[in-house]
Amino acid sequence: MSSSAKPSAQVRKRDDVYVKRTATRLWQELPAADNAYITAQSRCHGYDLMQLMQKRSFVDVLYLLFRGELPTADEASLLEALMVAFINPGPRHPATRAAMNAGIGKTDPGLILPIALTTLSGKHNGAGSLEEGMRFLRQQQRKPAQDTARQLLTTIEWPAEGDCNIAPGFGSHYSGIDNMSQQIAGHLLQMPAAGTALSWGQQFARALAEEGMGWLTTGIVAAVLTDLGFQPRAAAGIYQIISAPGLFAHGVELANKPMTAMPFIADEDYQIEYEK
Amino acid sequence: MKNNTGFWDQRRGKIFSSKGGWKIGQGIFNHGYSMMDDFVGKTSYMQVVMLNATGRLPERPLADWVEAVFICLSWPDPRIWCNQIGALAGTMQTSAMAATCAGTLATDARAYGVRPLIEGLAFIQHACLDSQAGKSIEEIVLSGNRVRRGKPEIMGYARPIAKGDERIAAMERVTEQLDFDIGEHLTLAYRIEDYLATNYNESMNINGYVSAFLSDQGFTGEEAYRMYATLVSSGVTACYVDTRDKIPNSFLPLRCDDIDYQGVVARDVPDRN
Numbered sequence: 001m002s003s004s005a006k007p008s009a010q011v012r013k014r015d016d017v018y019v020k021r022t023a024t025r026l027w028q029e030l031p032a033a034d035n036a037y038i039t040a041q042s043r044c045h046g047y048d049l050m051q052l053m054q055k056r057s058f059v060d061v062l063y064l065l066f067r068g069e070l071p072t073a074d075e076a077s078l079l080e081a082l083m084v085a086f087i088n089p090g091p092r093h094p095a096t097r098a099a100m101n102a103g104i105g106k107t108d109p110g111l112i113l114p115i116a117l118t119t120l121s122g123k124h125n126g127a128g129s130l131e132e133g134m135r136f137l138r139q140q141q142r143k144p145a146q147d148t149a150r151q152l153l154t155t156i157e158w159p160a161e162g163d164c165n166i167a168p169g170f171g172s173h174y175s176g177i178d179n180m181s182q183q184i185a186g187h188l189l190q191m192p193a194a195g196t197a198l199s200w201g202q203q204f205a206r207a208l209a210e211e212g213m214g215w216l217t218t219g220i221v222a223a224v225l226t227d228l229g230f231q232p233r234a235a236a237g238i239y240q241i242i243s244a245p246g247l248f249a250h251g252v253e254l255a256n257k258p259m260t261a262m263p264f265i266a267d268e269d270y271q272i273e274y275e276k
Numbered sequence: 277m278k279n280n281t282g283f284w285d286q287r288r289g290k291i292f293s294s295k296g297g298w299k300i301g302q303g304i305f306n307h308g309y310s311m312m313d314d315f316v317g318k319t320s321y322m323q324v325v326m327l328n329a330t331g332r333l334p335e336r337p338l339a340d341w342v343e344a345v346f347i348c349l350s351w352p353d354p355r356i357w358c359n360q361i362g363a364l365a366g367t368m369q370t371s372a373m374a375a376t377c378a379g380t381l382a383t384d385a386r387a388y389g390v391r392p393l394i395e396g397l398a399f400i401q402h403a404c405l406d407s408q409a410g411k412s413i414e415e416i417v418l419s420g421n422r423v424r425r426g427k428p429e430i431m432g433y434a435r436p437i438a439k440g441d442e443r444i445a446a447m448e449r450v451t452e453q454l455d456f457d458i459g460e461h462l463t464l465a466y467r468i469e470d471y472l473a474t475n476y477n478e479s480m481n482i483n484g485y486v487s488a489f490l491s492d493q494g495f496t497g498e499e500a501y502r503m504y505a506t507l508v509s510s511g512v513t514a515c516y517v518d519t520r521d522k523i524p525n526s527f528l529p530l531r532c533d534d535i536d537y538q539g540v541v542a543r544d545v546p547d548r549n
Contacts, residue, residue: 007469007479011440025539031532039532046540055545068540073548111374118381161283176279212278269290272297272305 026065045069059083062241066234075228078193082224085184086217086239088246095120095243099251104262112251117240120247125165125173125216130235133168133222138232140167141200149207169219170204172212181215188224195227295328307331329502330495337454338493342503344450345486348443349504350511352518354527358382358389362512366519367527375520379512380505388436390507395431396487397497400461404491407464413471427476432484433469443482451489459492 025045032040042049044061045068052061056070059080063071071079089096099116107115121127140148152166165171173181182205189198201223205214221239230238254261291297296306304311307327315324322339326332334342354363358379365375383389403416411419422429435441451458458466465488469480490500519527 006444006466007473008441008444008481008485010479011438011442013438014436016437019536021534021536023536023538025537028537028539029532029535036531036533037529043542046543047545048542051545055547057548060548070546076548108371108374111371114374114378174284175281263289265289265291267300270297270299271290271292272299273292273294 026068063228066230066238067228071228072193074191074193078188078191078224079228081188081191082221083242085188086221086242088249089120089217089243090246091250094122095126096247096250099247100254100262103251103254104257104259106255109252109255112255113244113248116247116251117244120240120243121236125171125218127218127236127239129168129218130222130225130239131232133218134226134230134232134235136168137197137201137222137226140204141196141226145200145203146207149204153208153211164213165216166208166211166213167204167219169201169216169222170208170213171216172214173216176212177209177214178216181217181220185215185220185223188220193227194224197223197226295331307333309333326503329505330499337456341447341450341454341456341489344447345482345504346507346510348446348482349507350509350514352511352514354515354518356511358508359511359515362514362516363519363527366516367522367525369520369524370516372513372516372520375516376509376513379516380507380509383508390501390504392431392483393487393500393504394497396483397491397495397500399431400465400484400488401491401497403468404461404464413467417468417471427478428472430468430472432465432487433472433480434478435481439477440479441481441485444480444485447482447485447489456489457492459489461491462488464488 028043028046029039030041030043032038044052045064047064047070052064056064057076057080059076060070063076063079091097091100095116098119099112102112102115117127119126123129148167156164156166158164163172163175185198185202185205188194189202198220201215201219205219208214218239221242222235225235225238296304296308296311298304303313306315306324309315309327311324319333320336320339320343322343323334323336326334326339326342351359354360360379361382362375362379365378370378384391386392406416407413417428417430427434462485465480465484469484472478472480487497487500495503
C-alpha cells in the first residue's frame with residue numbers, strides 16, 4: 001500500500017467543539033467601566049479581594065482557592081502548622097541543592113525557584129508521590145493500620161541497598177526512621193482539625209517502627225491534605241508551594257557568593273565505573 | 277539493617293558515574309569514548325544524544341531517523357499547548373531558555389507529547405507478544421484497552437484535533453531513504469491501523485509509528501522517552517521568538533469577560549472566629 005493510500009494519510013479536522021471562553025469557578029475579574037481589559041474588582045470564590053486582604057490570612061485564602069470555602073479556625077491552624085513545618089526541605093535536600101547550584105552559578109534569580117520546584121517534583125519522597133500518597137490513605141484508612149502494615153511487610157521486596165518505601169509517604173530515611181517527621185506528625189495530631197488520615201498514618205508508622213520505617217515528609221503532607229479535604233491531584237502543587245520559601249531562600253543566599261563557596265568534587269573522588 | 281549508614285557513608289563526598297566525566301587534563305569521557313577525539317566532527321549530535329540517553333552509540337542512519345522525528349514534533353504553531361506556553365512566555369519577555377524549558381516541560385504529559393511514548397512502546401511490544409501467542413487483531417484491540425465514546429483508546433492511534441497524521445507519510449519516506457526494513461512491530465502496527473480504520477474510522481498517529489519502529493530497533497519505552505526528552509523544544513522556541521519580538525502582552529490578549537466565570541456570586545467576607 002502506498003503512503004497516500006494508508007488511513008493515516010487522510011488528514012482532516014475532527015468535529016470536536018471547543019469552548020469560546022475558558023471557564024473558571026474560582027476567580028472573577030470585573031472590568032473597569034472605561035476599559036474592558038483592566039480589572040476594577042477581583043473576587044475569589046465570590047469574596048472581594050480587598051475584603052480578604054483586610055480580614056483574612058494568606059493561609060485562609062490559600063485554602064479558599066483550592067477548597068472553595070474559607071477554612072474554620074481549626075482547619076486554618078492545621079494548614080498553617082503544616083506550612084511552617086515544611087517551609088524548608090533543608091540544605092541537604094536534592095531540591096534545595098538544585099536551588100543552590102542555580103544560585104552559585106548566578107542563574108537568573110527568577111529561575112531559581114522553577115529549577116528547585118521541578119527537582120522537587122520527583123517521585124522519591126517528593127511532590128510526585130503526593131497524589132498516590134493521598135489515594136493510599138483514602139483507601140487504607142477504612143481498615144486497621146496494623147493489618148495494612150502486616151500485609152505490606154509480608155509482600156514487600158526489600159531493596160538490597162538504599163531506603164525502603166513500603167507505601168507512598170512511609171518508609172526508611174537514610175536507613176533509619178525520619179526523626180523530624182515523627183515529631184512533626186506527633187504535634188499535628190494534637191491539633192483539633194487533625195482527622196482520620198493523620199491518626200491512621202500515626203498507627204501505621206508505629207506498626208512499621210520495628211522494621212526501621214515510619215512517617216516520611218510526604219506522608220504527613222498527604223495525610224493533612226486528606227484530612228482538610230484537598231483533591232489528590234492538587235497535592236503535588238500544594239507541597240511545592242509549601243516548600244518554595246526555603247528552597248528559594250537557600251538558592252538566593254548563594255547568589256552573591258563565588259563559585260568556590262560550594263564544594264567541587266575532586267578528581268580522586270570522581271569515579272567512572274564504566275569500562276569500554 | 278536499622279540505622280546502618282554504611283551505604284550512605286560510602287557515597288558521601290564521592291561521585292560514582294556509570295556514564296563518564298571530565299578527567300581534568302586527560303579528557304572528557306563518555307561510555308569509554310573520548311568525546312573530543314571520537315565524537316566531535318566524527319559523529320552526529322543525535323548519535324551522542326542517543327548514547328547519553330541509552331548507553332548505546334547507534335549507527336548514523338538510526339540517529340538520522342530519530343532526528344527526523346524531532347522535525348515532525350517541533351512546529352511553529354502556538355495553538356499547540358506546549359508551543360502556546362512558549363508564546364505566552366515570549367509575550368511577557370521571559371528568557372528564551374526559560375520559555376523553551378517551560379514549553380518542553382509541558383509535554384511530560386498524559387494527553388499528548390513525549391511521555392505517551394512509554395505507553396506507546398509498551399502497547400505495541402505487548403501486542404506483538406500477544407500476536408505471536410495467537411491472538412487476533414480484534415482480540416488485541418478489544419482486550420484490556422479503555423473504551424471512550426464507543427472506540428477503543430489505544431496509545432499510538434487517533435489524535436486530538438484531527439484524524440490522520442501527515443507525519444507518518446513523511447517518516448515513511450525517511451524509513452525508506454535510510455533503507456530500514458519494516459519489522460514485526462511496524463507490520464503489526466499497520467494491521468492494527470487497518471482494523472481501526474475499518475471498524476472505527478481511526479488511524480495510527482506519529483506516536484504509534486515511532487513506537488513500532490523503535491520497538492523493531494530494540495528500544496524500550498523508557499529509552500525512547502529519554503532520547504526524546506526535548507522533542508518539541510525547537511517548536512516552542514519558534515513560538516517564543518514570534519511573540520518575544522512583538523509588542524509585550526500582545527499575544528492573544530483577553531478582556532475580563534473573555535473568561536467565563538462560573539463560580540458563586542458575590543458574598544461578604546466573614547470575620548475570623
